[in-house]
Amino acid sequence: MLDKAKRLLEPSRRSEVPPFIVMDVMAAAARIEASGGHVIHMEVGQPAAPAPATAIAAAQSALAQGRIGYTECLGIPSLRNRIARHYGDAYGLSLDPARIVVTTGSSGGFILAFLSLFEPGDRVALANPGYPPYRHILTALGCEPVLIETSPQTRWALTGEQLLAAHRKKSLAGVVVASPANPTGTMMNADALSDLIASAEGEGIRVISDEIYHGLDYAFPAVTAASLSERALIINSFSKYFCMTGWRIGWMVVPDNLVRPVERLQQNLAISVPTLSQVAAQAAFDGRAEMEAVKHGYEENRRILTEGLPKAGLDKFLPVDGAFYLYADVSRFSNDSAVFAKQMLEQAHVAATPGVDFDPLHGRDYVRFCYAGSADEMREAVSRIHRWLSR
Ligand SMILES: Cc1ncc(COP(=O)(O)O)c(C=O)c1O
Secondary structure (H helix, E strand, O other): OHHHHHHHHOOOHHHOOOOOHHHHHHHHHHHHHHOOOOOEEOOOOOOOOOOOHHHHHHHHHHHHOOOOOOOOOOOOHHHHHHHHHHHHHHHOOOOOHHHEEEEOHHHHHHHHHHHHHOOOOOEEEEEEOOOHHHHHHHHHOOOEEEEEEOOHHHOOOOOHHHHHHHHHHOOOOEEEEEOOOOOOOOOOOHHHHHHHHHHHHHOOOEEEEEOOOOOOEOOOOOOOHHHOOOOOEEEEEOOOOOOOHHHOOEEEEOOHHHHHHHHHHHHHHOOOOOHHHHHHHHHHHHHHHHHHHHHHHHHHHHHHHHHHHHHHOOOOEOOOOEOOEEEEEOOOOOOOHHHHHHHHHHHHOEEOEEHHHOOOOOHHHEEEEEOOOOHHHHHHHHHHHHHHHOO
16 A cells, blocks of 8 residues: 555656756856846856847737647748758758758757657767766666767767777667767867768667757858768757747758658647747748847857956866857866856856766866857956956
8 A cells, every 4th residue: 555655656767867957056146146146147058149030020920910829740831941941051951841840949859859769778879078968868768878988189079980889889779969069069070070970870870960059150160960961860959049949949850761750759749849939930040140140249258268268267178169168177176066166156156067967977177158148248257257266
């Protein structure tokens, strides 16, 4: 009897995924602000700017019409066409719109991708450090995330050689790549990405390319895996370049044979993606000039930090290639980046995310700064960190 009652209260084992530590930093920052402190927020990975005006206007006009119904499960056809056209504009690539699947953010895309590609127990390689939900979603779905350590020699990217070495030890079913990457902000060039994809596909390892930070590339243009393989599954989103995090809208480019399986999954899991967000997303493509101005702001922020942080004492960081992250080595100051971040927040009122969120192995040495705020905030952050570290 007791056992049965206990079962009614117990969550499933697969729900036991670790929390996102950045949320704890946000809560601590909110406490400081509630007592009158002014915190510079560099912890959360989201743009400070709103969605393009074109997107907001389209959503307002759709809302004024009244009824917001379901849409086609794979997305409104005109949006899928527009996304396919984007591949022509951005990469000179002709894509069949039938391969585009509109998703609830890229987060919704990961669930569909992992469910349609992998069986429970399948092993999926991930670069370490990396975006934590990759491993947590895989774990929740019964797959095994396999962390492969990256290093400065390869610009903190996975190589084909490393992937094959891991595969020889124990068979891999998939690999997730991201360029630009979170938390490092580093990118893979065309050679590195094609080497990884060729190595993976030669062994039947499925490739998932998270391209959410495409458009936010400063060092060199980002390469889409769609131009290198028709079998790779591409995940993207309106959250970052188009500043639409809260709209929860993204997309995938899937291989032909996955369109129907993904459609069946999405029919059952979501029916369709929020209609208003789809309408806004389509119009967002007309707001590129506004978004390019936002991007130039990030470039300026990047310059302020890459020049200012070394003078403030933080002179070791990874190449700041793309996205809006700078991943700094703080081991000179602390052997625990969580303590470093906590003290920086409490004493300098600058919030950043400790590396342990992204890297269970060496995260204690790193802190991630998000530079998606204003240039004034970046300058103020640099001077606060300078004062704090030289106190
Ligand atoms: C690398 C990466 N992928 C995916 C996501 C999820 O974004 P969304 O679900 O808003 O598209 C994020 C969010 O920070 C990210 O950094």
